[in-house]
Amino acid sequence: MKKKVNILRKLFPYVMVIPTMILLAVFVFYPLVNMVYLSFFDYNLIKEKTFCGLDNYYRIFFIQTDFRDAFLNTLIYMAGTTFFLLFLGLVFALWLQRDSKFNAIAQRLMFFPNICAGLAISLIFQWLMDDEGLFNMVLGFFDIAPLRWLNDSTTSLLSVMIVAIWKGIGYYALILLSSVKSIPTELIEAADLDDAGKIRTFFKITLPMLSPQLFFLLITLTINSFKVFDSVRLMTGGGPGNSSDVLVYWIYRYSMEYNKYGLACAGGTVLLVILLILTVVYFRVIGKKVHYQ
Amino acid sequence: MGEIVFKNICKSFGDTKVIENLDLTIKDGEFTVLVGASGCGKTTLLRMIAGIGPATSGELYIDGEEVTDIPPGKRGIAMVFQNYAIYPTMTVRGNIEFGLKNKKIPKSERDRLIADAAEVVGLTPYLNRMPSQLSGGQRQRVALARAMVKTPSVFLLDEPLSNLDAKLRVAMRTELIELHHRLKTTFVYVTHDQTEAMSMADTIILMDGGKIQQMAAPEVIYNDPNNIFTAQFIGTPPMNVHKMRDDVNYIGYRPEKIQIFRDKPTDCTYVRKVKVITREMLGSETLYKLQILSDAENEKEPIMSKSLDMSFAVDEEVYIGVPKEDLYYFDANKMRIRETDMLERLYCTTEGDK
Ligand SMILES: Nc1ncnc2c1ncn2[C@@H]1O[C@H](COP(=O)(O)OP(=O)(O)OP(=O)(O)O)[C@@H](O)[C@H]1O
Ligand SMILES: [Mg+2]
Numbered sequence: 001m002k003k004k005v006n007i008l009r010k011l012f013p014y015v016m017v018i019p020t021m022i023l024l025a026v027f028v029f030y031p032l033v034n035m036v037y038l039s040f041f042d043y044n045l046i047k048e049k050t051f052c053g054l055d056n057y058y059r060i061f062f063i064q065t066d067f068r069d070a071f072l073n074t075l076i077y078m079a080g081t082t083f084f085l086l087f088l089g090l091v092f093a094l095w096l097q098r099d100s101k102f103n104a105i106a107q108r109l110m111f112f113p114n115i116c117a118g119l120a121i122s123l124i125f126q127w128l129m130d131d132e133g134l135f136n137m138v139l140g141f142f143d144i145a146p147l148r149w150l151n152d153s154t155t156s157l158l159s160v161m162i163v164a165i166w167k168g169i170g171y172y173a174l175i176l177l178s179s180v181k182s183i184p185t186e187l188i189e190a191a192d193l194d195d196a197g198k199i200r201t202f203f204k205i206t207l208p209m210l211s212p213q214l215f216f217l218l219i220t221l222t223i224n225s226f227k228v229f230d231s232v233r234l235m236t237g238g239g240p241g242n243s244s245d246v247l248v249y250w251i252y253r254y255s256m257e258y259n260k261y262g263l264a265c266a267g268g269t270v271l272l273v274i275l276l277i278l279t280v281v282y283f284r285v286i287g288k289k290v291h292y293q
Numbered sequence: 294m295g296e297i298v299f300k301n302i303c304k305s306f307g308d309t310k311v312i313e314n315l316d317l318t319i320k321d322g323e324f325t326v327l328v329g330a331s332g333c334g335k336t337t338l339l340r341m342i343a344g345i346g347p348a349t350s351g352e353l354y355i356d357g358e359e360v361t362d363i364p365p366g367k368r369g370i371a372m373v374f375q376n377y378a379i380y381p382t383m384t385v386r387g388n389i390e391f392g393l394k395n396k397k398i399p400k401s402e403r404d405r406l407i408a409d410a411a412e413v414v415g416l417t418p419y420l421n422r423m424p425s426q427l428s429g430g431q432r433q434r435v436a437l438a439r440a441m442v443k444t445p446s447v448f449l450l451d452e453p454l455s456n457l458d459a460k461l462r463v464a465m466r467t468e469l470i471e472l473h474h475r476l477k478t479t480f481v482y483v484t485h486d487q488t489e490a491m492s493m494a495d496t497i498i499l500m501d502g503g504k505i506q507q508m509a510a511p512e513v514i515y516n517d518p519n520n521i522f523t524a525q526f527i528g529t530p531p532m533n534v535h536k537m538r539d540d541v542n543y544i545g546y547r548p549e550k551i552q553i554f555r556d557k558p559t560d561c562t563y564v565r566k567v568k569v570i571t572r573e574m575l576g577s578e579t580l581y582k583l584q585i586l587s588d589a590e591n592e593k594e595p596i597m598s599k600s601l602d603m604s605f606a607v608d609e610e611v612y613i614g615v616p617k618e619d620l621y622y623f624d625a626n627k628m629r630i631r632e633t634d635m636l637e638r639l640y641c642t643t644e645g646d647k
Contacts, residue, residue, distance in 0.1 A: 192345060209382060
């Protein structure tokens with residue numbers, strides 16, 4: 001009798017997580033495994049799938065240049081948005097940390113883009129960045145030659161990044177603001193008494209105190225920027241040429257538009273591996289230096 | 294080197310006025326102890342001196358110089374914060390070293406200073422630890438060491454020993470007194486503990502509600518209080534105070550000055566018949582709680598007495614007597630009355646005894 005109760009008690013937690021696990025298995029684990037599996041096949045939904053070894057990987061890395069372009073663009077996009085979102089987020093957080101009416105309003109306004117639909121923002125910026133759009137009108141007003149923004153292969157990726165930064169800045173500033181505010185004021189005062197100066201106080205006290213949050217944001221930001229898709233698809237379609245193509249959009253095109261599932265899965269697997277490596281590296285290397293407690 | 298002068302200083306947080314029209318001079322080189330109940334404005338006062346919580350109005354002089362525009366780091370001040378405020382991201386060594394590095398003191402000199410300070414506060418084995426790996430008392434000592442290495446002209450210490458055990462507290466108390474002797478700089482020391490105040494201070498400043506109740510040497514504070522607040526704040530148990538029969542003025546006497554007799558004494562100014570309610574042995578002394586046997590409304594409150602004689606039993610009826618020189622009188626505003634002849638004649642004699 002007693003034994004039965006014990007077994008039930010031990011089983012109970014597992015029973016409770018079964019629904020989640022089933023959902024995860026169906027919608028996450030199975031597709032993941034299947035993706036890796038399919039990446040070793042020549043497969044396009046119609047033809048019989050045939051095993052081709054590492055052929056797909058060879059093709060995307062060494063024969064087709066568009067994957068490499070997308071890959072490089074994604075790296076640039078990741079580095080740019082991550083850096084500027086963290087940097088500007090921190091700047092705004094420091095700027096907004098004093099309680100005042102103005103700051104309260106500024107904070108809300110900055111958060112606003114974040115609650116707008118990505119679709120709407122993409123469309124608005126498409127209009128703003130049009131050849132005859134508002135941005136060029138403003139530039140013209142100052143007698144600066146107009147830019148072709150999304151339609152020029154040198155600025156298209158940059159334009160997409162600007163939109164992403166504009167959209168995300170409020171969110172990251174808000175998170176960093178709450179951490180800045182949670183630093184005990186006595187610490188800053190003690191540094192004042194220690195005659196540390198504003199800059200030294202920032203680098204020796206404020207920044208280390210923020211490092212856990214910055215680290216967390218760094219991880220989520222890099223991972224999220226690897227997944228960029230909708231803004232690219234809506235605003236540039238990866239173009240002109242492949243100048244603003246990114247990994248996920250490449251995968252999307254190869255699966256949904258070209259029906260080359262084997263290649264798409266190989267690309268997806270590469271993405272998966274990169275994200276795994278990034279996460280492990282982050283936690284191993286930076287994680288150690290960050291958590292001071 | 295570090296005389297501190299407050300001139301007509303006010304401090305408010307929003308609408309709450311914490312300190313109003315304060316005039317105060319803290320003498321150079323003295324060990325001044327600030328005591329007062331929680332929330333009376335002690336920390337606020339220190340923060341004004343340090344420059345991290347500036348006064349709302351008024352003038353503050355350190356060493357004859359108006360310091361309103363001098364940043365905290367340039368005032369020659371070291372402060373031990375009430376909640377330590379040690380830097381959680383630096384090791385113990387880093388914490389102590391930070392101020393020295395900012396002052397561009399060379400490495401060898403720094404190492405020597407750190408080693409000395411760590412030795413004094415007993416933290417040498419912990420120099421490479423992070424603060425999160427220290428106990429509360431150890432953190433407090435880091436804060437102390439951090440202040441000590443700076444050789445400031447004014448030391449501000451906000452309850453720096455509150456988290457130490459009794460033994461360590463006594464040891465650190467001695468260290469601080471020695472440090473003061475060695476440096477001969479101005480110390481402003483905040484504490485709740487009146488023993489600490491009495492034993493360490495050259496001058497005690499007793500505060501209540503943002504006002505200074507009395508500022509004097511410990512023995513003056515004890516023997517010659519200005520008002521009922523001071524009289525009752527210093528000394529354990531506090532001075533017995535009750536209304537006199539005129540229902541206007543107050544009379545007070547310290548528990549340790551009460552003499553207890555089995556027979557009615559003749560040579561005391563103040564004599565009452567009392568009953569012993571409780572009796573507490575404190576070791577060398579015994580604490581009695583006594584009820585005056587009288588119907589008068591003003592003498593209903595029990596009184597405390599501290600006596601070397603432990604022979605009186607609970608429920609025993611005895612006499613207490615207080616000599617003339619140990620009686621204190623206060624007026625309706627609870628301020629001391631020093632012209633006492635008339636009061637004594639009118640209200641004090643044995644006629645109270647029934
Ligand atoms: N930042 C602040 N905002 C509003 N009120 C404050 C602020 N700091 C202090 N006060 C108020 O000022 C009064 C004095 O505070 P202070 O910290 O000086 O007390 P204290 O004498 O140091 O008390 P304790 O012995 O408990 O440390 C308190 O009533 C407190 O509520
Ligand atoms: Mg305080």
